[in-house]
Amino acid sequence: MEQTVPCALRGPDAADLHRPPCGPALETSPPRHSSAQNVLRSSDFGIKGFLETSFLDWPGRLAAVVFLGGCNFRCPFCHNAELVIEPHLIPSVPLDTVFERLRALRGWVDGIVVSGGEPTLSPRLPELLGRIRSQGIDVKLDTNGSCPDVLARLVARRLVQAIDMDLKAPLEPTLYAALAGVPVRLELIRASIDLIRLSGLPHRFRTTYVPGLLDHAAIGRLRDAVPAGSPFTLQGFNPQRTLAPELRRVAAPVDEELRRLERAAQQEDLDVPRQVLSGRGEPVSLLSGGRV
Numbered sequence: 001m002e003q004t005v006p007c008a009l010r011g012p013d014a015a016d017l018h019r020p021p022c023g024p025a026l027e028t029s030p031p032r033h034s035s036a037q038n039v040l041r042s043s044d045f046g047i048k049g050f051l052e053t054s055f056l057d058w059p060g061r062l063a064a065v066v067f068l069g070g071c072n073f074r075c076p077f078c079h080n081a082e083l084v085i086e087p088h089l090i091p092s093v094p095l096d097t098v099f100e101r102l103r104a105l106r107g108w109v110d111g112i113v114v115s116g117g118e119p120t121l122s123p124r125l126p127e128l129l130g131r132i133r134s135q136g137i138d139v140k141l142d143t144n145g146s147c148p149d150v151l152a153r154l155v156a157r158r159l160v161q162a163i164d165m166d167l168k169a170p171l172e173p174t175l176y177a178a179l180a181g182v183p184v185r186l187e188l189i190r191a192s193i194d195l196i197r198l199s200g201l202p203h204r205f206r207t208t209y210v211p212g213l214l215d216h217a218a219i220g221r222l223r224d225a226v227p228a229g230s231p232f233t234l235q236g237f238n239p240q241r242t243l244a245p246e247l248r249r250v251a252a253p254v255d256e257e258l259r260r261l262e263r264a265a266q267q268e269d270l271d272v273p274r275q276v277l278s279g280r281g282e283p284v285s286l287l288s289g290g291r292v
Contacts, residue, residue, distance in 0.1 A: 045128040046070070048083055048090040048117070050098055053109060058140045058162065059204075063111040064102060066093070068125075071118040073144055074181030075168065076244030077210045077237040083117050084243065095131060102137070111161075115142040120150040129159035140164065145192030146184070155199050162202040165192060169207075169214065170221035179213060181243070190225075197227040206233040209253055209261060216264045234262045 049067035051057075057065050067080070069087020078084055102109055112132055119125055120143055129139055140162040143151065154160050168179035171190065177183045196203050205226045207219070214222075219234070226232045236253040253261075 044092045045095050045124050045131075046087070046122055047093040047095065047098065048087050050093045050101075052101055052105065054113070057113040057115070057142075058111050061111045062109055063113050063140065064098070064105075064109050065113040065115055066098060068114065068116045068119045068122050070121050071116055071144075072121060072146055072182070073118065073168075073184075074243060075179060075208075076181055076242065077179075077208055077213070077247055078243040079238045079241045080117070081241060081243045087117065095128065099135060102135075111138040111140060113140045113142060118144050118146065120147040125150070126154065126157065126159060129154065130157075133159060138162075142166070143192070144168070144180075145189050145196075148188055148191035148195055151192055151195055155195065155201065160201065163196050163199070164204045164206055165196055167193075167205050167207050167222055167225065170218055171225050172221070175218065193225065193227065197230060204231045204233055206235060208235050208237045209258060210237045210247065211250055211253055211257075216261060219261055220264065234258055 046068050047066045048069040049065075051065040051067075054063055054065050057063055067083060069083050069090060071078075071084040074084070082090060098112075102112075114125075114129065114132075119141060122128070129141075132139055138161040139159065141151075141154065141160045142164045143166070145151075145165045145167075151163070167189075168184075169175045171186050173183070173186060176186060176189075193205070196205075207214075207222055209219070223232060236258055237247070239248050239250055239252050242248050
């Protein structure tokens, strides 16, 4: 029997989820499927979105992006509400379809970003990454860091070549819960930070700035949680289709505001790579003040 691994979400706020916080869904009487249905299900890895090319999701690479459904957080600024709350209503993209498109782009696309939702909730994630790696394609994983045991297994099996982890807020229970939308076990977030730091893999820690939810002081405290030498990205939120309807009326931060916040949060280790992203998702250089 596959063991459910620890996860950062616990308590009554988990009642609306379709699966346990980490690990496979609980099934007391698995349904029977025909051979054709089994073939279909074997290629269904819960991919609910597929972006063929992106310059933004893996710095320095032209990468494809696949989005897995389901998440154990309910970040009010999330702009993928359907992907988070009702992934079962979104048709899945077969992995074979992804590979077929990437074959047409061979020589251009040099990696796949596996994002979400929260990918580490998927019981088939190791299998999915193994299939991708069998094609000779590098993988970057995006995660909220709530399942360090899953991350540890993926790193140990060399199924990922880079990791981006989202830090929602300073590691303070009340504030982190407010930005994640649920109570969070911060010891698991800390464990993921340490694991990523020690993994030897290229990585970034990222924070989404929403005016009114984080201020200068909070961003400074959050930056203190980022290991010395690890890249940190401050990005503006997208007010379109946010999970919390009231945030749709909040203007996305302008580039200068993001640069000002990042400068205020900088520590003395000035050699640490830093970058901010505009509300449109475009990198902004802190040194030149222009696009990169």
